[in-house]
Amino acid sequence: MVLNSYPNLLDICGEDVSDFQQPLRSLPCTVTSPSNTSGPDWESSNGSDLVGSAPSCLKRKIVAANFLPLNCMKDEATGEWSFVMDDNQLLVQLKDGFPIDNEVIYVGSLNVQVHPSEQDQVSQKLFKEHICIPTFLPADLQQQFYHRFCKQHLWPLFHYMLPVCHDKGELFDRSLFQAYVRANKIFADKVMEAVTLNDDYVWVHDYHLMLVPTFLRKKLHQIKVGFFLHSPFPSSEIYRTLPVRDEILKSLLNADLIGFQTFDYARHFLSCCSRLLGLNYESKRGHIGIEYFGRTVSLKILAAGVHVGRLESMLKLPATMSKVQEIENIYRGKLVILGVDDMDIFKGISLKLLGLELLLKRTPKLRGKVVIVQIVNPARSIGKDIEEANNEAISVAQRINDTYGSANYRPVVLIDYLIPFYEKIAYYVASDCCIVNAVRDGMNLIPYEYTVCRQGNEEIDKLRGADKSSLHTSTLIVSEFVGCSPSLSGAFRVNPWSVEDVADALYSATDLTQYEKIQRHEKHYRYVKSHDVAYWARSFDQDLQRTCKEQYSRRCWTTGFGLNFRVIALSPGFRRLSLELFASSYKKANKRVIFLDYDGTLVPQSSLNKAPSAELISILNNLCNDTKNIVFVVSGRGRNSLCEWFDSCENLGIAAEHGYFIRWSRAAEWEVSSLCQCSEWKLIADPIMHVYTETTDGSSIERKESALVWHYQNTDHDFGSCQAKELVGHLERVLANEPVVVKRGHQIVEVKPRVCTIS
Numbered sequence: 001m002v003l004n005s006y007p008n009l010l011d012i013c014g015e016d017v018s019d020f021q022q023p024l025r026s027l028p029c030t031v032t033s034p035s036n037t038s039g040p041d042w043e044s045s046n047g048s049d050l051v052g053s054a055p056s057c058l059k060r061k062i063v064a065a066n067f068l069p070l071n072c073m074k075d076e077a078t079g080e081w082s083f084v085m086d087d088n089q090l091l092v093q094l095k096d097g098f099p100i101d102n103e104v105i106y107v108g109s110l111n112v113q114v115h116p117s118e119q120d121q122v123s124q125k126l127f128k129e130h131i132c133i134p135t136f137l138p139a140d141l142q143q144q145f146y147h148r149f150c151k152q153h154l155w156p157l158f159h160y161m162l163p164v165c166h167d168k169g170e171l172f173d174r175s176l177f178q179a180y181v182r183a184n185k186i187f188a189d190k191v192m193e194a195v196t197l198n199d200d201y202v203w204v205h206d207y208h209l210m211l212v213p214t215f216l217r218k219k220l221h222q223i224k225v226g227f228f229l230h231s232p233f234p235s236s237e238i239y240r241t242l243p244v245r246d247e248i249l250k251s252l253l254n255a256d257l258i259g260f261q262t263f264d265y266a267r268h269f270l271s272c273c274s275r276l277l278g279l280n281y282e283s284k285r286g287h288i289g290i291e292y293f294g295r296t297v298s299l300k301i302l303a304a305g306v307h308v309g310r311l312e313s314m315l316k317l318p319a320t321m322s323k324v325q326e327i328e329n330i331y332r333g334k335l336v337i338l339g340v341d342d343m344d345i346f347k348g349i350s351l352k353l354l355g356l357e358l359l360l361k362r363t364p365k366l367r368g369k370v371v372i373v374q375i376v377n378p379a380r381s382i383g384k385d386i387e388e389a390n391n392e393a394i395s396v397a398q399r400i401n402d403t404y405g406s407a408n409y410r411p412v413v414l415i416d417y418l419i420p421f422y423e424k425i426a427y428y429v430a431s432d433c434c435i436v437n438a439v440r441d442g443m444n445l446i447p448y449e450y451t452v453c454r455q456g457n458e459e460i461d462k463l464r465g466a467d468k469s470s471l472h473t474s475t476l477i478v479s480e481f482v483g484c485s486p487s488l489s490g491a492f493r494v495n496p497w498s499v500e501d502v503a504d505a506l507y508s509a510t511d512l513t514q515y516e517k518i519q520r521h522e523k524h525y526r527y528v529k530s531h532d533v534a535y536w537a538r539s540f541d542q543d544l545q546r547t548c549k550e551q552y553s554r555r556c557w558t559t560g561f562g563l564n565f566r567v568i569a570l571s572p573g574f575r576r577l578s579l580e581l582f583a584s585s586y587k588k589a590n591k592r593v594i595f596l597d598y599d600g601t602l603v604p605q606s607s608l609n610k611a612p613s614a615e616l617i618s619i620l621n622n623l624c625n626d627t628k629n630i631v632f633v634v635s636g637r638g639r640n641s642l643c644e645w646f647d648s649c650e651n652l653g654i655a656a657e658h659g660y661f662i663r664w665s666r667a668a669e670w671e672v673s674s675l676c677q678c679s680e681w682k683l684i685a686d687p688i689m690h691v692y693t694e695t696t697d698g699s700s701i702e703r704k705e706s707a708l709v710w711h712y713q714n715t716d717h718d719f720g721s722c723q724a725k726e727l728v729g730h731l732e733r734v735l736a737n738e739p740v741v742v743k744r745g746h747q748i749v750e751v752k753p754r755v756c757t758i759s
């Protein structure tokens with residue numbers, strides 16, 4: 001049965017990797033291996049997995065991502081591989097946010113297949129020349145992991161698309177998930193080859209590698225690991241359809257810091273943690289933390305940025321300048337609206353073109369004047385959906401051009417082939433407006449790049465002979481559903497699903513005064529310049545360091561098989577009870593007092609039948625019959641049920657309702673706390689609790705002799721918590737003059753007599 005075999009996936013992994021003919025290759029000798037631990041299921045890891053000190057004092061950041069940020073080429077004649085770091089990639093640029101003495105090591109795949117016989121040599125070269133460690137996934141694993149599970153399942157789901165029927169995406173397939181597990185394990189193993197110091201920090205990127213934190217923590221319990229999700233995180237209603245939802249959440253929670261582009265994505269993640277795993281979170285001094293088995297996992301909400309310096313230097317290139325002139329000559333007298341998107345079903349390219357079609361239909365004066373230049377970067381994966389989206393864009397473009405175009409006017413220009421980066425920069429410079437119409441996107445840095453390029457530089461100003469102030473304008477149309485939208489307050493925000501909305505925004509963009517364009521541009525430019533890629537990386541790095549520092553003053557233990565593996569952090573003073581020590585002390589003692597908690601200790605929390613078993617009664621009677629022992633069951637439960645359950649335990653003491661009622665043995669009288677004598681407050685509290693019970697499905701009132709308790713463990717987690725908060729406030733107000741306290745406990749709100757402390 002699939003489910004039964006599933007918990008051992010981690011173990012399967014170790015063995016099954018060979019199915020893909022993937023021997024784990026050792027690193028070039030320049031990288032030393034840490035001493036990893038993989039101990040029993042429950043063990044103390046404190047100190048046991050500290051890695052040895054490396055000779056160097058360089059602080060290291062290990063950046064793991066699906067693909068290494070470089071371009072590779074093979075000279076077919078000589079068989080020589082050459083690699084060039086791609087300075088336009090975020091992963092390269094983020095280095096600018098790290099302190100100067102940090103060494104950055106990249107772990108990831110190459111976007112080409114390297115024959116196994118060449119892999120060692122390629123690894124050596126990549127590490128020596130670029131401090132990169134490649135993960136060579138065999139072609140079939142890469143296909144199942146990336147092209148199928150990531151791109152056909154996770155990518156649509158994280159962009160809110162459910163595979164409701166077969167031709168609308170790929171149904172969940174456990175064997176593909178297993179490929180995802182195996183690939184993530186390979187990435188984690190490679191990361192571990194690079195980790196040598198306790199001071200090393202690992203930063204894992206994006207949805208391809210969400211299981212890496214679990215594999216890393218299993219190997220090195222105190223590893224310092226941050227995770228950043230570049231894609232959206234869907235609402236809990238979408239996310240909870242994923243059959244492996246818990247495993248992925250639990251793995252992310254094995255990181256110390258989890259980053260999201262926007263508050264919405266973080267909010268969805270938090271709500272998944274609370275609804276699916278019952279976890280609580282709170283904001284402490286501005287930082288959101290989730291309590292996870294004694295560890296506090298921090299959340300970071302900060303959108304990625306662009307490298308302003310890199311864009312500025314691209315602007316200065318003679319090739320860029322001449323391309324700008326060329327584009328301006330082609331489109332002189334026209335209003336150029338630019339779109340730059342990957343070929344992907346979520347980019348809303350056709351919807352954007354439909355907006356233009358409606359604009360031209362409704363506004364004849366704009367015919368012959370407005371042009372959309374749509375650059376489409378080739379798709380990164382293949383699939384029927386991508387093909388359909390591509391064909392649709394081509395056909396809508398064709399229809400618009402046929403209807404509104406002429407011999408010297410084409411309203412839609414599709415550039416659907418790879419163009420050099422400098423050309424893209426030139427299009428930014430030469431365009432009056434930029435439109436991003438994605439129906440869902442993690443961040444989308446295109447509007448930021450456009451803004452920086454429209455700021456231009458002195459050479460561009462000179463070249464155009466323009467008045468400087470007239471050049472520094474930009475107009476943005478941005479979908480509400482992309483991560484960058486909240487930061488662009490001067491943009492026309494559109495609902496990409498509404499063709500009318502898009503057409504209206506296009507019209508407004510053509511109708512702006514110069515003054516407005518300058519104002520909007522300045523606002524965006526200020527933000528983009530100050531929130532650049534270095535700012536993002538620095539901020540993430542600092543938060544990661546802070547979180548890890550707070551985390552590791554605690555004692556750590558590990559538990560859980562496979563993908564359920566987790567670390568349990570306890571206070572530094574915690575000591576695991578030694579059975580030997582306990583047994584010998586017990587034997588030596590002449591007088592013993594034993595207090596036993598009931599629910600969750602004598603009977604399992606999960607059992608429906610809460611009455612004690614015959615075996616338990618017999619154990620308790622054995623303990624009580626030893627004249628050296630005084631044995632008490634201490635419970636929050638009422639005396640009637642405890643009396644009934646322990647009727648056959650003659651010498652057992654009972655402390656009911658947390659000690660408001662005490663009886664030393666079955667024959668003894670109940671001692672009742674004087675605090676229970678006044679209960680008029682119940683007449684006020686009970687009707688209020690009743691209202692909350694009626695309005696909160698699943699909640700109930702427990703009426704004790706000493707207290708009233710409102711239980712909400714069977715309600716919707718978020719709604720129950722919200723009602724509990726409200727109830728506490730309500731009861732505190734109305735009971736302010738009564739001798740009681742109102743307390744919120746684990747999924748309960750309790751009102752009980754106030755104990756007066758004598759000072």
Ligand SMILES: O=P(O)(O)OC[C@H]1O[C@H](O[C@H]2O[C@H](CO)[C@@H](O)[C@H](O)[C@H]2O)[C@H](O)[C@@H](O)[C@@H]1O
Nearest residue numbers: 066090150230231304342380441442443444445
């Ligand atoms: O297509 P993939 O190989 O699965 O990669 C996914 C995309 O990754 C990058 O975009 C994501 O990160 C960007 C920077 O944080 C963000 O702006 C964007 O919204 C994310 O989707 C990459 O830039 C895309 O080309 C990939 O499609």
